[in-house]
Structures are given as structure tokens and as C-alpha cells.
């Protein structure tokens with residue numbers, strides 16, 4: 001095939017098709033979304049109470065995206081995340097206690113208190129890290145996918161990024177190289193309608209998904225508050241990536257219910273960038289409530305089971321918060337010893 | 346005189362310069378709502394053509410500043426945290442800093458870039474750098490590090506009216522610091538240091554965010570009879586070597602406090618200047634008090650361990666003053682040092 005081997009994407013023999021989640025799978029999605037929701041609610045309260053050293057950017061209202069995608073991934077698949085990364089970390093199986101301790105700046109934290117909320121990472125779970133630099137995950141995921149392709153392992157890399165990040169030039173660059181080299185990377189744009197305090201439409205031209213279509217990349221536009229829709233699109237994208245079918249793009253439309261970060265009202269000083277009515281409208285489309293309603297009405301899970309799941313999630317969060325609070329302060333000398341890994345062989 | 350917060354003084358400077366020159370145009374990510382406060386009210390007052398929000402695309406924003414300036418405007422680009430200068434670095438290093446010379450002097454680039462820098466707020470490694478040494482190294486870029494409301498106003502106005510690219514670096518966490526600002530037109534020429542306190546025993550140079558702990562250390566040591574002269578360079582490029590060398594000629598001792606990482610820090614450059622041009626006056630080794638060459642950790646106790654503070658500044662001063670540290674002039678291990686590989 002010579003030099004054109006990777007340059008044009010031929011449709012793979014079998015394009016993956018969407019399947020329906022089983023009742024067990026649905027319950028799993030619900031459980032994971034619930035855990036993220038309760039965790040973020042606790043962090044919101046702890047932030048307001050002044051217990052957390054740094055700022056937190058919360059994922060409330062967007063849980064269906066991370067959970068619908070990560071349900072298809074194993075520990076050896078990679079994800080890159082954003083400054084709003086707790087949901088991705090938990091959806092990918094990161095340890096809750098260790099994340100909480102990290103956000104509290106404790107020695108027991110997943111990054112030993114060196115990274116904090118914006119940098120939670122668990123390499124043992126393929127979580128390459130939340131990231132404070134908007135758009136940075138795009139190239140990192142593409143590189144990880146290059147590795148997976150070289151390995152021939154069938155593993156994939158998922159890049160979660162925001163609509164704001166979609167305006168970094170690196171998106172064009174990674175769409176290009178991943179298409180050219182047919183890398184198993186899945187670009188998941190979480191379009192939550194805001195870049196900090198700027199409405200997306202004021203800074204984003206055209207449809208974000210069209211940027212991928214320009215490369216003839218398989219593209220899915222989904223309701224990001226419908227976990228089943230996300231799950232179906234991601235299932236196809238992951239299958240495609242594992243089978244050597246190259247990159248995929250998912251644009252999930254969702255909404256950030258909380259502020260850009262907790263305590264934003266202090267810096268906004270009365271300035272407004274969205275209407276309460278809009279927030280209320282999106283609360284009515286709450287992805288967790290929608291899944292719950294679906295489970296109830298189909299009879300797949302009864303009120304008792306759902307109640308038990310609720311209690312269980314709360315209990316896990318309480319436990320993790322208590323663990324974090326009781327943790328030891330970070331070792332202050334780590335900054336001096338952790339910069340280098342030591343000499344190579 | 347009027348009492349203003351530092352961030353209000355920046356705002357005043359922007360209002361005055363936008364009123365004065367219709368070619369002054371501000372843009373950047375989220376400048377319209379201005380969460381830092383420096384741009385507050387400008388959008389209502391001057392409208393969308395004079396100040397506007399941009400997409401997140403620093404590589405383009407810095408390149409656009411070059412183009413906008415080439416087209417006869419005076420762009421003021423707000424880059425929020427100084428770490429995001431890195432994502433916009435190519436046009437800064439390869440274009441902004443170089444095109445004047447490369448075009449044989451045809452081009453003038455009156456660009457002002459504003460960004461906050463520094464740690465201490467548990468913002469972690471990607472939001473806490475003090476990256477100005479990188480800018481100092483480029484040549485062709487003025488580097489401004491005001492520490493008071495009056496200096497912030499005077500330097501920013503000078504930068505906006507200037508003929509060259511200038512980075513106006515705001516000390517993070519110091520926006521609320523109040524100070525007296527002269528009434529009327531207040532301009533400070535670049536390259537003029539401010540002697541913030543006089544003394545005969547030690548010259549203490551403090552940059553930007555470090556001025557506050559340096560003054561606190563100097564006040565505390567004054568009670569032990571040590572006279573410390575605190576010099577705030579105000580601009581790192583251009584640099585006022587005259588004021589510094591005159592002070593060192595008097596005191597014979599130099600301590601430099603700089604929040605930037607030690608290796609090739611501004612402190613290193615200042616120490617080298619004095620070693621070259623003031624060696625004969627020196628009566629003790631020069632001390633640098635800097636952040637070690639590490640990424641900023643998140644946990645507040647770890648951050649406090651590595652950011653220079655009053656205690657480390659005092660220790661460095663005591664190390665060069667005979668009889669005060671016990672054994673006479675000794676070398677202070679003022680900056681903790683990481684290993685390497």
C-alpha cells in the first residue's frame with residue numbers, strides 16, 4: 001500500500017452498530033453517575049465551608065458523558081481529562097478516597113498532595129490526568145493512542161475536552177495526525193455551552209462536530225444528558241478504535257449546572273453571564289434523574305433497589321471525605337525529590 | 346493622591362489610555378466580565394470594538410497582537426495566568442521579540458501583554474509559575490513587575506504608550522493591596538528602580554510579589570539594628586543597574602529575592618551584574634532567595650516550603666551580616682535544592 005497506507009480512511013469492513021444496554025449495564029451506569037454526583041455535591045459543600053485549599057471545578061449535570069464513555073473502557077485504555085476532571089477519574093475507576101485526599105492536599109492523595117483537584121491522575125487505571133492547561137489532553141491522548149497502535153494491543157485512548165478547548169489549534173492538528181495515522185483515539189467534546197464565563201456561541205464558529213467531519217472522521221453528535229445515547233455512540237467509537245478503524249469524534253451536548261468553579265460569585269462581583277431560567281431548564285433535563293425515571297418506569301430497578309444505591313453512594317462519599325479530612329498533611333519535601341525519576345539504565 | 350487598590354490602579358490606567366488613544370484595543374479570554382477586576386467596566390464604557398472576549402487560542406492571540414500592532418493599533422492582550430504565556434509562546438519568541446530587528450527597524454510593535462503570576466494560592470503547578478526569566482532571555486521584550494498601586498498605574502500607562510512589546514505582570518494575590526496613587530497624569534519611565542526603604546548594611550533586591558515579604562523582613566531586622574536597603578527594580582527589562590550598584594557600593598552586601606525558579610532566574614541575572622560591575626564593593630557572597638527548580642506543588646504546606654518568605658529572607662540577610670548569624674559571613678542555603686538525574 002506504500003506511502004498512502006494511512007492517508008485516506010477507508011471504511012472498515014464492518015462498521016460498528018449501536019446496541020442496547022442490558023438492565024445490569026444500566027444499573028452500573030446509574031451507580032457510577034450517582035457516585036460522581038454525590039462526590040461533587042460534597043466537594044461543593046466542603047469548598048463553601050472553606051475546607052479545601054484550592055478551587056474545584058465541578059461536573060454536576062455532565063456525569064452521563066464520562067460514565068457513558070468510560071463504561072466501555074478497561075484499565076489499560078487511556079483517558080485524558082480536563083480541569084473539570086473528577087467525573088472522568090471516577091468513571092474510569094479511580095479510587096474515590098485517594099481522590100478526595102488529593103483535593104484536600106493530603107499525603108494519602110492519589111498524587112500525594114502535589115497535584116490537587118485540577119490534576120487528579122491514576123496511572124494504574126489508565127487515567128493520564130486531569131489537566132490545568134485547556135486543550136493539553138488532545139495531543140497527550142493522541143500520543144497514547146499512537147503507543148496503543150504501535151503495541152497492536154487493541155487499546156484505545158479517549159480525550160475528554162470542552163467546547164472551549166475545541167478552539168485551540170491543537171484540535172485541528174490532532175484530528176489531522178490521528179486520521180492520517182489511523183490512531184485509536186476517541187475525541188469526546190463535552191459541549192456544556194460555556195468557556196468559563198463566555199457563552200460558547202460568542203467564541204465558537206460553526207458546529208464543533210463539523211471540524212472532525214472535515215477529516216472524514218466518523219462523528220457522533222449526541223444528547224450528553226442521555227447516558228444511553230452517549231453509551232451507544234461511545235460503544236461504536238471504541239469498537240472501531242479497537243478494530244483498527246482509526247479515530248472517532250463524539251460531541252456531547254450538555255450543561256454545566258454549577259459555576260465555572262465553586263465560589264465564582266466572589267470573583268464575579270455581581271456580574272452575570274447566564275440566566276437562572278436557563279439553569280432551571282437544564283436541571284429539568286438532569287441526566288441522573290432521567291436515567292432513574294427510565295429505570296423506574298421500565299421496572300428494571302424498583303424503588304427499594306434505587307434507594308439502596310442512593311444510600312450506598314452517600315455512604316461511600318461520607319467515608320471518603322472522612323478519610324481525606326483525617327489524612328496527614330502532604331510531605332512538603334516531595335517537591336524537592338519528585339521532579340526527576342532518577343537515572344536511566 | 347488617591348488611595349487605590351492595585352487592581353483598581355490597573356483599571357484606571359486602562360481607562361485613561363483608552364480614552365486618550367482610540368488605537369488602544371484590548372482582547373483576551375473572558376476580559377469582558379473581568380474576574381480579576383482589572384478590566385472591570387471597560388466593556389460597558391468602550392464597547393465591543395475596543396475590548397472583546399476571544400476564544401481559547403493563545404497561539405493565535407499572541408500572533409494576532411503582532412499583526413494588530415503591524416496594522417497600526419496598540420493591542421493590550423490579557424493572558425490571565427502567566428502559565429498561559431507558554432501556550433502562546435511561539436509568536437512571542439519568534440515574532441514579537443524579533444521582528445523589529447529582522448525588518449531592519451521598519452516595524453514597531455507597541456504591544457502590552459498582561460498576565461498574573463506567582464503561587465501561594467494552591468493553584469498547583471500549571472497556574473503558579475513566575476515565568477518572567479524566560480521573557481527576559483528573549484531580548485526585545487520589556488518585562489514589568491510592579492508591586493504597588495502607583496507603580497502599576499505608572500508603568501502600565503508607559504507601556505501602552507511605548508513603541509515596543511511589554512509584558513505587564515500582575516502579582517497574583519496582591520490585587521487588593523492598597524496604596525497612594527498620584528493624581529493627574531502618572532507615568533513612570535521603564536528602567537527606574539524604586540528604593541523602598543534605605544539602610545547601610547545590606548542591599549535587598551525584591552521583585553514584584555516578593556517586595557511585601559522583603560519589607561516585612563527588613564522591618565523585623567531593623568529592630569536588631571540591621572539597616573536594610575530594599576530596592577524594587579519595578580522593571581526587569583530594561584534594568585536600572587545604576588541604582589542597584591550605588592546601593593551595593595554603600596552596603597557591600599547583596600541579597601536578591603525572586604519568586605522565579607532559581608536556575609537562570611532574574612535573581613541570577615542581578616547577581617551576575619553585581620559580580621561583574623560591583624565586585625570591589627562586595628564584602629560577602631551574594632545570596633539569592635528563590636523558588637527551587639521544581640514545579641509548584643498543590644498542598645499549601647508544600648507550597649510554603651518552596652516559595653520564598655520572610656523567614657528565608659531573614660536567614661539570607663543574617664548570613665551575610667557579620668556577627669549576626671554566630672559565625673560571621675557564611676553561605677546561607679537560602680534556596681532548598683532539588684536533585685537531578
Ligand SMILES: Cc1ncc(C[n+]2csc(CCOP(=O)(O)OP(=O)(O)O)c2C)c(N)n1
Nearest residue numbers: 084132133134162163164165194195196429
Ligand atoms: C491554555 C489555557 N488557557 C486558558 C485557561 C483558563 N481556563 C480555564 S478553564 C477555561 C474554560 C474552558 O472551557 P471548556 O474547555 O469549555 O471547559 P469547561 O470549563 O466548560 O468544562 C479557561 C479559559 C487555561 N486553564 N488554560
